[in-house]
Amino acid sequence: AQTVTQSQPEMSVQEAETVTLSCTYDTSESNYYLFWYKQPPSRQMILVIRQEAYKQQNATENRFSVNFQKAAKSFSLKISDSQLGDTAMYFCAFPSGSRLTFGEGTQLTVNP
């Protein structure tokens, strides 16, 4: 069974600084996607960024980028120029067939 591990339950960062959230996963598949989702207090899960495992280039979406290390099964999220609106729960997720397996989440707080 696939597992996803986020080892940082809580993190905080000052506004405008950079923060990195960690995620490791376990799978025997060779071709797959990985996702980072953000869940603000409004509860709606919002896709932040997606990485395709066969692509060597790390995905980037504006201030969000990933460091994808396939051999190490590591998929970290870097948020640059942190903003107050980035305060949320962040989940790493791994799709397998019909389901998404989520990590336990990291609560990120951006301080003014």
Added chain:
Amino acid sequence: ETGVTQSPTHLIKTRGQQVTLRCSSQSGHNTVSWYQQALGQGPQFIFQYYREEENGRGNFPPRFSGLQFPNYSSELNVNALELDDSALYLCASSIPYRGQNTEAFFGQGTRLTVV
């Protein structure tokens, strides 16, 4: 905001009762998945419906059941409610690509409290 809508947003039920939660998928999405998210935890997969058929199920008892309708909207039914069923229930719609979820769009969830 995504095009996935869930109703109701909040619900309080008594232990032993039955509940039905509803989800309208994003336009064009033929697959709907349901997740249970306990407080402070990541979502757990309940089941998925693809073209009105169950297409995968997580580790949940049979009293959790579902339906998908021809317009791809879906219902989650829970019988004989238990206190541990108190959680946020999330619906997600998607279009699988080669059997994989390439992107899932989530609704705002239904907060169920069982007393």
